[in-house]
Amino acid sequence: MAVPLPSLISPGPRAGGGLPAQMRGGLLRAARAATTPLLPSDYLGMIAPLTFGADLQGRIVARHPETPDATTLVIRVGRKWRGHVPGQYVRVGVDVDGVRYWRAYSLTHGPDARRGTISITVKRLPGGRVSEHLVDRAGPGDLLVLDQATGDFTLPTVPPGRILFLTAGSGITPVIAMLRHHVWHIQDVVVVHSAPRPEDVVFGPDLRALAAENGIHLIERHTDTDGMLDVAELDDLVPDWRFRETWACGPTALLDAAAAHWEGAGLADRFHVERFRPAVVVVDDAGGEVTFTRAGTTVEAPGDVPILDSGEEAGVLLPSGCRMGICFGCALPLREGTVRDLRTGELTEGGDGVRIQTCISAAAGPCEIDG
Ligand SMILES: Cc1cc2nc3c(=O)[nH]c(=O)nc-3n(C[C@H](O)[C@H](O)[C@H](O)COP(=O)(O)OP(=O)(O)OC[C@H]3O[C@@H](n4cnc5c(N)ncnc54)[C@H](O)[C@@H]3O)c2cc1C
Numbered sequence: 619m620a621v622p623l624p625s626l627i628s629p630g631p632r633a634g635g636g637l638p639a640q641m642r643g644g645l646l647r648a649a650r651a652a653t654t655p656l657l658p659s660d661y662l663g664m665i666a667p668l669t670f671g672a673d674l675q676g677r678i679v680a681r682h683p684e685t686p687d688a689t690t691l692v693i694r695v696g697r698k699w700r701g702h703v704p705g706q707y708v709r710v711g712v713d714v715d716g717v718r719y720w721r722a723y724s725l726t727h728g729p730d731a732r733r734g735t736i737s738i739t740v741k742r743l744p745g746g747r748v749s750e751h752l753v754d755r756a757g758p759g760d761l762l763v764l765d766q767a768t769g770d771f772t773l774p775t776v777p778p779g780r781i782l783f784l785t786a787g788s789g790i791t792p793v794i795a796m797l798r799h800h801v802w803h804i805q806d807v808v809v810v811h812s813a814p815r816p817e818d819v820v821f822g823p824d825l826r827a828l829a830a831e832n833g834i835h836l837i838e839r840h841t842d843t844d845g846m847l848d849v850a851e852l853d854d855l856v857p858d859w860r861f862r863e864t865w866a867c868g869p870t871a872l873l874d875a876a877a878a879h880w881e882g883a884g885l886a887d888r889f890h891v892e893r894f895r896p897a898v899v900v901v902d903d904a905g906g907e908v909t910f911t912r913a914g915t916t917v918e919a920p921g922d923v924p925i926l927d928s929g930e931e932a933g934v935l936l937p938s939g940c941r942m943g944i945c946f947g948c949a950l951p952l953r954e955g956t957v958r959d960l961r962t963g964e965l966t967e968g969g970d971g972v973r974i975q976t977c978i979s980a981a982a983g984p985c986e987i988d989g
C-alpha cells in the first residue's frame with residue numbers, strides 16, 4: 619500500500635529573528651520614516667543581506683561539480699525562504715557583468731541538506747549567458763536574488779504504486795529531488811535517463827547508489843554509443859510503461875515525442891511533463907521591426923525568435939523569469955502591432971491594456987513595446 623508523503627513545505631527559521639510580529643512591524647515603520655528615501659530593507663540588505671526585511675536572497679556557500687559541464691551550487695537562504703516541494707523550481711536573479719538576468723532552476727537538494735541551505739544544479743549551455751556564469755565563474759560568497767519555490771511538477775501526496783521517470787540531460791534535476799526525498803515512500807520506480815556518456819550523467823553516482831541500495835530500477839541510455847532513445851523502445855525497456863504514472867523532463871524533442879506517444883495510447887492523463895524550453899509549434903520567420911519605447915531602441919526581430927531574446931541581443935534589458943511562458947515575469951504592454959504566440963501560433967494585436975509575454979511571443983510585423 620502506498621504511504622502518504624510527509625509534508626515537505628518546511629518553513630525556514632522564524633522570520634524576524636524571534637521578534638513578535640507587531641513589534642517587528644512597529645520597528646520597520648519607525649525605521650521607514652527615518653531612512654526615507656531609502657527603505658529600511660535597503661539598509662538591512664546592505665548590512666546583512668540574508669536577514670528578515672531584505673529582499674529574498676541567497677549566498678552561494680559551496681559548489682560541487684557533477685559532470686564536466688554541470689555544477690551543483692549550495693545556497694544559504696534567508697529567513698523568508700518558505701521551503702519547497704520536491705520537483706519545484708526557483709527563479710534566480712543572477713548578476714552577470716553588471717546586468718541582472720532571471721532564470722529558473724529546479725531545486726536538487728535532499729532532506730539531508732544542511733538547515734537553511736538549498737541547492738540548484740546548472741548545466742552549461744554553450745554561449746548561455748547565465749549557465750556559463752554559474753557553472754564556470756560563480757562561487758562561494760556570491761549573492762543571488764531568489765523567488766519562492768514554485769511549480770506543479772511534483773508527486774501527489776499519496777504517490778502512485780508504479781512510477782516511471784523519463785529524463786535526459788539536465789532534465790534529471792527535478793527528479794533527483796523527488797528521489798532523494800521520497801525514495802522510501804515509492805514502491806516501484808523505474809528511471810530511464812539519457813546522456814551522451816556515462817560520465818555525462820548528472821548525479822550518475824547518486825542514481826547508481828539509489829539503484830544499488832534503494833531498489834530503483836535505473837536504465838541509463840548512453841546516446842554516444844547506443845543512439846538516441848526512441849520512445850517506442852519503452853515497450854522493451856519498460857514493458858509495463860502503460861501502467862505507470864510518468865514524470866518526464868528533458869530536451870524538447872524527447873518530451874514532444876513522449877507526449878505524443880502517451881496521447882496516442884490514450885494515456886495523456888498519466889503523463890506529467892516539465893519543460894525547460896517552451897514547446898514551439900508554429901514557426902513563421904517573417905518577423906518585423908520591434909521598437910522598445912522606454913529603451914529607445916528598434917531591432918529587426920525574426921518571426922521565430924522570442925521578442926525577449928531579440929531585445930536582449932540588441933542590449934535592451936527586459937524583465938524575465940522562466941523564459942518559457944509560465945511565470946509572467948516578462949509581460950510588457952504591446953502598444954501597437956501584432957505578435958505571434960510561438961507555442962500556439964495565435965496572434966495578438968496591441969492596444970490599450972494589452973500585455974504580452976515577450977518570452978513566448980515573436981513579432982508578426984512591426985511592433986511597439988513599452989520596455
Ligand atoms: C522550470 C524550469 C526549470 C529549470 N531547471 C533547470 C535546471 O535544474 N538546470 C539547468 O541547467 N537548467 C534549468 N532550466 C533552464 C534554465 O532556466 C536556463 O534556461 C538555462 O540555464 C539556459 O540559460 P542561459 O542564460 O545560460 O542561456 P541563454 O543565454 O538564455 O540562451 C543561450 C542559447 O541556448 C538556448 N537555450 C536556452 N535555454 C535552453 C535550454 N534549456 N535547452 C536548450 N537550449 C536552450 C537559447 O535559445 C540560446 O540559443 C530550467 C528552466 C525552467 C523553465
Ligand code: FES
Nearest residue numbers: 939940941946977
Ligand atoms: S519569463 Fe516567465 S512567462 Fe515569460
